[in-house]
Amino acid sequence: MNIKALRTLLLQAAVLAAIPTFTSAQSVLSKAERTSESMEPALVHVDQARAAQAKLDGLRAKTGKRPNIVWFLIDDMGWGDPGVYGGGAVVGAATPNMDNLAREGLMLTSAYSQPTCTPTRSAILTGRLPVRTGLTRPILAGDKITKNPWAEETSLPKILGEAGYATVLSGKWHVGDAKGMRPHEVGFDEFYGFYPASQELSKSLDKRRYPDLVLNPERLHMFRDTGASDALIHGLKGGETIEVEKIDDLEDVAEADRKLKEFSVTKIKELAEGDKPFFLEHAFMKVHADNFASKAYEGKSASKYQYKDAVVEVDAYLGEMVKALDDAGVLDNTFIFITSDNGPQMDSWPDSGTTPFKGAKGSAWEGGVRVPGIAYWRGMIKPARQSDELFDLMDLFNTSLDLGGALDKIPTDRYIDGIDQTSFLLADDGRSNREKVYIWNEQNFMAMRMYEYKIMSKVVETQSQWLDIDMSTVTDVGLAPWVFNLYIDPKEQYPVGHRMNAWLASLGAELKVHAATFKKYPPKDIGLAQ
Secondary structure: HHHHHHHHHHHHHHHHHOOOOOOOOOOOOOOOOOOOOEEEEOOOOOHHHHHHHHEEEEHHHHHHHOEEEEEEEOOOOOOOOHHOOOOOHHHHHHHHHHHHHOOOEEEEEEEEEEOOHHHHHHHHHHHHOOHHOOOOOOOOOOOOOOHHHHHHHOOOHHHHHHHHOOOEEEEEEOOOOOOOOOOHHHOOOOOEEOOOOOHHOOOOOOOOOOOOHOOOOHHHHHHHOOOOOOOOEEEEEEOOOEEEEEOHHHHHOHHHHHHHHHHHHHHHHHHHHOEEEEEEEEOOOOOOEEEOOOOOOOOOOOOHHHHHHHHHHHHHHHHHHEEEEEHHHOOOEEEEEEEEEEOHHHHHOOOOOOOOOOOOOOOOOOOHHHEEEEEEEEOOOOOOOEOOOOOOOOHHHHHHHHOOOOOOOOOOOOOOOOOOOOHHHHHHOOOOOEEEEEEOOEEEEEEEEOOEEEEEEEEEEOOOOOOOOOEEEEEOOOOOEEEEEEOOOOOOOOOHHHHHHHOHHHHHHHHHHHHHHHHHOOOOOOOOOE
C-alpha cells in the first residue's frame, strides 16, 4: 500500500472515530424522513410545499422563465454586525440596506455556516460537508493540494448552467487556484475577482503588520515563490484567463470591493437583458482582516475604525446592487440571500466583527458558526418574517436547484448534506425542513444542534482572549458529551447534561446515524488534513 492510500485510510478511520458511538438504535426525537440513502433526512411539510409551488407557478406564468438567484456572501461578518441583529448603529456601523432587506423579507436567527471560509464556500456550492470533499480548511499560500477535489464534485453553477442559467462569480473564490480548481473551470461561466482572501493579498505590502516579510527581500522572494495569486482575475469558461491588474499597493486592496461592485452592477444589467435566467454569487473581499478603507468610505462609520468603515462600505454596495436589479426590471423575479461565511475573526481585534455568542471564527461554538441569514424576494417572501428554525448554508445548494428546476439533477452517487428549503422560505408561515445541523472543524466532528439542543463531543478552548485560531486547542469533552439548551443558555456556559435534560441518549443516537453515512460515503483527503 502506498503512502497516499495509507493516509486516506487513516483519515477515514479518524473521522469515524471522531463521532462517539452510542447504544441507542434510534431517536424518538426525530421526525425527519429519509427519501434516499444519499440524502440528508428532512422534515416534511406538505401544505407549505404546495403553497410555495403555487407561488412559483404563478410567477413563472407571469415572467415566462425561471427566477434569477443572487447571493451576497460577506467575508467574516459577525452575527451581531447588522442592525437588525442588534448591531448596526449600536456598534458604530449603521447597515440600513441589510436592515431594510431583512424587514422586507425573512430574517433567519439560526443560520449556520462552517467554522472557516473555504469550507463554507465549498459547502454551499456542493451541498456537502467539507469533510466529504476534503476542503476542510482555508487554502493558504504554500499549501500543496495533492488532489483536485473538484474533479469528483458536481457544483451548483455546473448544474444550473446545464439547466439553462448564466452563472457568474464576482469577488472572492478561495477554493483553489490551481488549474482545474478555478471558478470558471468548475462550473461558472464567468469569474471576475480574486482567488485568495484579502489578507493573502495585503501581507506582502503591509510593512506595519508584516515587517519581517515586507522589509526582508529574501523572505519576500520566498513568499512570492509560493505561487499565490496577487492579481484581479477575469476568467471565462472555455476561454481566456487574464490578470486584469496586479495588486501593487494597499490602495489596490482598499478599492477591491468597489471594483467588484462596479463589475456586478454592469453585469446585472447585461444579464437582465439576456434570454437566460442567471445565478450571480457576489462574494465580498471585506470585511475579512486586514481591512483598509476605501477612499470614499474612510471615516464614514460612527466608529471610525477600519472594520466598521468596511461594514458601512459593504452595506452601501449591497444597496447599489439590489438597486441595479430593480433598475433592470428583474428584482421581482430574483431570489436574494445575504449571509457571512463564518463568525467574526476575533484574532484580528479590533479589526473584527461582533457576535453575542461564545467563540468566533475557527470554533464550533455558536459565535464561530451562527451567522446572519437574510432571504429577500419582493412579492414572493412575506415581509417582516423572522424565524429561529434551523437553516444550514449548504441548504442553498438544494434550494437553488429547486428554484432552477434542476432538483432532479442532484447527484445520487455521493452523500448530499443540504436540504431543500424552498417551502420554508416562500410559504407565508413556512417552517424549516431541517431538523439537525452537524458541525465539523476540519477532520474533527464537534457538535450537533437539534431543535434548541446542542450536543458537543469536542470543544475549541482558547488559551488567550480572542485568540480563537492562533492560540487554541481542540479538546475531547470527557465522560459524557456536553449538552446545552440554547434557548436558556445561548452563550453555552452551563451544560445541562443528564441532570436537566432527558434527551442525552436520543441526541447521541442521532450522532450514530450521522456517523453511519461515512461508512458508504467516506471522507476525502486532498492534502489539507493535519
